[in-house]
Amino acid sequence: MNDSTLPRSTYAEISELAGVSKSTVSRVFNGDSRVHPDRVAAVFEAAKQIGYRPNRAARALSTGRTGLIAVVIDDDVSALGDPFWGMVTSGVSRVLMQNGLQTLLMVAPLDDDDGPVAHYLESNEVDGVIFAQVHKDTLVRKVAKSGVPVVVIGTPSDDATDIHFVDTNNVAGGYMGTNHLFKIGCKTVATITGDIGTSAGLHRLKGFELAHKENNVKLNKNLIAYGNWSFDSAKILMLRLLASNPDIDGVFAANDISAMAAIAAIEERGKRVPDDIAVVGFDDTLVSQTSRPALTTVKQDIVGLGQAAAEAMLEIISGEKPDSRILSTELIIRQSA
Amino acid sequence: MNDSTLPRSTYAEISELAGVSKSTVSRVFNGDSRVHPDRVAAVFEAAKQIGYRPNRAARALSTGRTGLIAVVIDDDVSALGDPFWGMVTSGVSRVLMQNGLQTLLMVAPLDDDDGPVAHYLESNEVDGVIFAQVHKDTLVRKVAKSGVPVVVIGTPSDDATDIHFVDTNNVAGGYMGTNHLFKIGCKTVATITGDIGTSAGLHRLKGFELAHKENNVKLNKNLIAYGNWSFDSAKILMLRLLASNPDIDGVFAANDISAMAAIAAIEERGKRVPDDIAVVGFDDTLVSQTSRPALTTVKQDIVGLGQAAAEAMLEIISGEKPDSRILSTELIIRQSA
DNA sequence: CATAAACATGAAACCGATTTCAGCAAGTGA
DNA sequence: TCACTTGCTGAAATCGGTTTCATGTTTATG
Numbered sequence: 233m234n235d236s237t238l239p240r241s242t243y244a245e246i247s248e249l250a251g252v253s254k255s256t257v258s259r260v261f262n263g264d265s266r267v268h269p270d271r272v273a274a275v276f277e278a279a280k281q282i283g284y285r286p287n288r289a290a291r292a293l294s295t296g297r298t299g300l301i302a303v304v305i306d307d308d309v310s311a312l313g314d315p316f317w318g319m320v321t322s323g324v325s326r327v328l329m330q331n332g333l334q335t336l337l338m339v340a341p342l343d344d345d346d347g348p349v350a351h352y353l354e355s356n357e358v359d360g361v362i363f364a365q366v367h368k369d370t371l372v373r374k375v376a377k378s379g380v381p382v383v384v385i386g387t388p389s390d391d392a393t394d395i396h397f398v399d400t401n402n403v404a405g406g407y408m409g410t411n412h413l414f415k416i417g418c419k420t421v422a423t424i425t426g427d428i429g430t431s432a433g434l435h436r437l438k439g440f441e442l443a444h445k446e447n448n449v450k451l452n453k454n455l456i457a458y459g460n461w462s463f464d465s466a467k468i469l470m471l472r473l474l475a476s477n478p479d480i481d482g483v484f485a486a487n488d489i490s491a492m493a494a495i496a497a498i499e500e501r502g503k504r505v506p507d508d509i510a511v512v513g514f515d516d517t518l519v520s521q522t523s524r525p526a527l528t529t530v531k532q533d534i535v536g537l538g539q540a541a542a543e544a545m546l547e548i549i550s551g552e553k554p555d556s557r558i559l560s561t562e563l564i565i566r567q568s569a
Numbered sequence: 570m571n572d573s574t575l576p577r578s579t580y581a582e583i584s585e586l587a588g589v590s591k592s593t594v595s596r597v598f599n600g601d602s603r604v605h606p607d608r609v610a611a612v613f614e615a616a617k618q619i620g621y622r623p624n625r626a627a628r629a630l631s632t633g634r635t636g637l638i639a640v641v642i643d644d645d646v647s648a649l650g651d652p653f654w655g656m657v658t659s660g661v662s663r664v665l666m667q668n669g670l671q672t673l674l675m676v677a678p679l680d681d682d683d684g685p686v687a688h689y690l691e692s693n694e695v696d697g698v699i700f701a702q703v704h705k706d707t708l709v710r711k712v713a714k715s716g717v718p719v720v721v722i723g724t725p726s727d728d729a730t731d732i733h734f735v736d737t738n739n740v741a742g743g744y745m746g747t748n749h750l751f752k753i754g755c756k757t758v759a760t761i762t763g764d765i766g767t768s769a770g771l772h773r774l775k776g777f778e779l780a781h782k783e784n785n786v787k788l789n790k791n792l793i794a795y796g797n798w799s800f801d802s803a804k805i806l807m808l809r810l811l812a813s814n815p816d817i818d819g820v821f822a823a824n825d826i827s828a829m830a831a832i833a834a835i836e837e838r839g840k841r842v843p844d845d846i847a848v849v850g851f852d853d854t855l856v857s858q859t860s861r862p863a864l865t866t867v868k869q870d871i872v873g874l875g876q877a878a879a880e881a882m883l884e885i886i887s888g889e890k891p892d893s894r895i896l897s898t899e900l901i902i903r904q905s906a
Numbered sequence: 907c908a909t910a911a912a913c914a915t916g917a918a919a920c921c922g923a924t925t926t927c928a929g930c931a932a933g934t935g936a
Numbered sequence: 937t938c939a940c941t942t943g944c945t946g947a948a949a950t951c952g953g954t955t956t957c958a959t960g961t962t963t964a965t966g
Contacts, residue, residue: 242951242952242953243952243953244952252915252916253915253916253917254916254917254952254953254954255915255916255917255918255954255955256914256915256916257953258953258954258955259914259915259954261953262954266913266914266915267914267915268913268914268915271914271915285688285691285692286692286952286953287630287692287693287951287952287953288635288694288953289626289629289630289635289951289952289953290630290921290951290952290953290954291952291953291954292626292629292630292921292953293624293626293627293629293630293920293921293922293923293951293952293953293954294920294921294952294953294954294955295921295953295954296921298625298626300673303674307659307663314652314855315651315652315655317655318651318652318654318655318658321655321674321676322644322676325674325675325676326644326676329675329676329677329685334673334675334689335673335674335675336637336671336672336673336674337640337658337662337672337673337674338662338666338671338672339658339659339662339663339666340666348666349666351622352671354622355622355623355624356624357625463855463858463859489855489859492859492860493859495861496859496861499861518651518800518826518856519855519856519859521800522800522826522829522830522833522856522860523829523859523860524832524833524836524861579921579922579923580922580923581922589945589946590945590946590947591922591923591924591946591947592924592925592945592946592947592948593944593945593946594923595923595924595925596924596944596945598923599924603943603944603945604944604945605943605944605945608944608945623922623923624921624922624923625923626921626922626923627921627922627923627924627951628922628923628924629923629951630921630922630923630924630950630951630952630953631922631923631924631925631950631951632923632924632951633951
C-alpha cells in the first residue's frame with residue numbers, strides 16, 4: 233500500500249517520542265495557543281528528530297481543503313504559442329507557493345460545462361479556481377455557483393457581478409495606444425482587434441473608439457478589422473484594410489503578434505513602418521523588443537496579473553471579499569510609431 | 570468542516586441505495602471482475618442517481634497515490650518570456666488529463682536541493698516528477714533516489730544513466746542547421762550557443778562542430794560565442810563576433826530568440842540578412858514565422874516533447890521501464906538562410 | 907473558602923475511500 | 937454424500953490527520 237522508501241513519519245510516532253497525545257501534536261502544528269510551551273518544544277524537537285513530513289491527503293480528508301488551486305486556461309491553439317499564459321501562470325504559481333498552496337494547471341476547452349473538467353472543479357478537489365482567457369462564462373458561473381472560490385483573469389460579462397476578477401485596464405490601454413498614433417500626426421487610424429468575444433478584445437476596441445472621440449476624429453467602421461489574436465488572421469485583415477483604405481497611416485493592433493502581422497502585411501505591400509504607416513501593439517511581450525522595427529506597444533504587467541489573481545484568491549479563501557483589481561498600462565515607445 | 574453546497578455523496582449512500590456493502594461499491598469502481606453483473610449495474614445506477622463524485626483525498630490517503638504529477642520548471646527569467654515551456658507543459662497536461670492525472674506546476678529554483686520544493690517532491694505528495702530545464706541535476710538525483718518516479722526533459726549528465734529522459738535530438742538539430750549554412754555556400758560560420766550548462770545548449774554546439782567535420786571545415790574557436798538563450802546576451806555576442814570576425818557569412822543560433830538578436834545586431838552593423846550573412850535559428854516558435862526576414866530554423870516538436878515525457882511517466886508508474894526517447898528535428902527553410 | 911470559569915490535555919470519533927479477512931453459497935471431484 | 941475448491945460478499949480495520957468531548961488542574965470571583 234504505502235511502500236515509500238522513506239521511513240514513514242506520523243503524528244503517532246511524534247506523539248510517542250514527545251510523550252504527548254496525537255491531539256496535542258496536531259494542536260502544536262496548527263498553532264493552537266493553548267498548548268504549554270514545554271510541550272510545543274518537545275513536539276517540534278521530536279518532529280525534527282524523526283524528519284516528520286505531513287501527509288496532505290490525510291489533512292485534506294479531514295479538513296476538506298486540498299491546498300490546490302486550479303488555473304484553467306482555454307485550450308485553443310493561440311494559447312500555446314503566446315508566451316502570455318506562461319507568464320501569467322508563473323505569477324500565480326509564485327504567490328501561491330509562498331503561501332503553501334500548489335498550482336494545478338488545466339489546459340482544457342472551456343466551452344464544455346458538463347465535461348470532466350467541470351466535474352473536477354465542482355467536486356471540491358481544489359480549494360479555488362482561477363480562470364483565464366474566457367470566451368463564455370457559463371462554466372465559470374457554474375463552478376462559482378457550486379461554492380468553489382473563483383477568480384477570473386479578464387472581465388466577466390456585466391451580469392456576473394458577483395464573480396471576482398482581476399484585469400488589465402484594457403480600455404485605457406487601447407486609448408493610450410490609439411491616442412499616441414493621433415499625437416504623432418496620424419489621420420486615418422485602423423485597428424485589428426483581438427477576439428471581441430473576450431473582454432480584453434472588446435475593451436481594447438472601446439479604448440480605440442474612445443481615443444477617436446477625445447481627438448474629435450469621426451470613427452470609420454471600415455477601419456475596424458475583427459481578428460482573433462493570431463498572426464495569420466491579423467495579416468489577412470491588414471492586407472484587406474490596405475486594399476480598401478489606401479490612406480491608412482496608423483494601425484493599433486490589439487496584441488503584439490497582430491502588430492507583427494500588420495507590419496509584415498504593410499511591408500509586403502511596399503510601404504514602410506513607421507514612415508508610411510505607424511503601428512502600435514499591445515502586451516510588450518518579447519517579440520515587441522526583438523522585432524525590427526522594434527514595436528511601440530502598450531505594456532501590461534502580465535506576471536503581475538497572475539500575482540494579483542493569486543492574491544485575490546488567497547483573500548477570498550480567508551473569508552475576505554476583496555475588490556476587483558484593474559492593473560494599469562504603460563505606453564512603451566520604440567520605433568514602429 | 571465540509572460545508573460544500575453540493576450534496577455530499579459517498580460510498581455509504583450508494584451502498585444504501587443499491588443495497589450492497591461499501592466494499593462492493595469500491596470493487597465496482599475499481600473494476601474488480603468478481604462482482605456479479607447485477608450488482609455492478611445497481612451500483613452504477615445508484616451512483617448516477619445521486620450524482621456521485623469521488624473524493625480523491627480519501628482515495629489518496631488509503632492508496633498512497635495522489636493522482637498528481639509535478640512539472641518542475643527552473644525559475645529564471647528566460648523561462649518566462651520563452652513560449653517553449655508553456656508549450657511543453659500543455660503537452661504534458663493534455664496527456665496526463667486523458668489518463669485521469671493532474672498536472673501540478675512548480676516554477677522554482679532548481680539549485681536548492683534542500684528547500685521546500687525538494688521536501689515537497691520527496692514527501693509522496695505527488696506520484697511523479699517531470700523536470701525541465703535542468704542545469705544541475707543534484708535535485709533530480711535526490712528526488713529519484715527517494716523513490717519517486719522521475720522523468721527529465723533534456724539529457725541528464727552521463728553518470729545519471731538510471732534516470733529516464735526524453736529529449737530532442739539536439740546534436741542532429743545543430744548539425745542540420747549548420748550543415749544547411751554550408752550547403753548554401755557559407756564559408757565562415759559562427760554560432761551563438763545556448764546555455765551550455767544545459768544538455769540542449771551543449772548538444773546543439775556538438776552538432777555545430779560535427780557539421781564542420783563532415784564538411785571538412787576547420788573549426789575556428791573564435792566563432793563560438795557562449796550565450797544563455799536570451800535576446801540581450803545574444804545581441805551583444807553577435808556584435809562582438811562581427812567586430813572580431815568581419816568575414817562571417819553564416820550564423821547558427823541555438824534558439825530562435827538568439828537568432829532574432831543576431832539579425833538585429835547584423836542589421837545594426839549595416840549588413841543584410843540573408844544576402845551578407847545567413848542566419849539559422851532553433852525551435853520554430855512563433856517568432857520564426859513572424860520575424861522579417863522569416864527565420865530559417867530547426868524545428869523541434871515542443872508539444873510532442875511534453876507529451877512524450879508524460880507518456881514515459883505513465884509507463885514508469887505502471888511498472889514498465891520505457892526506453893528514453895529522442896525526438897527528431899526538421900529543417901524549416903524560410904528567408905533568413 | 908467555596909464555586910465558577912478558564913486552561914491544558916487525552917481518548918475517541920470522524921473524514922471517505924481501500925483492503926484484509928472471514929464466511930456463505932454454489933460447484934467440483936471422489 | 938462428504939470434503940474441497942471457487943466465487944462473491946460484507947464487516948471491520950486501516951490510511952494520517954482534525955475535532956469534539958470529557959476530564960483533571962488552575963486561576964479568578966464573591
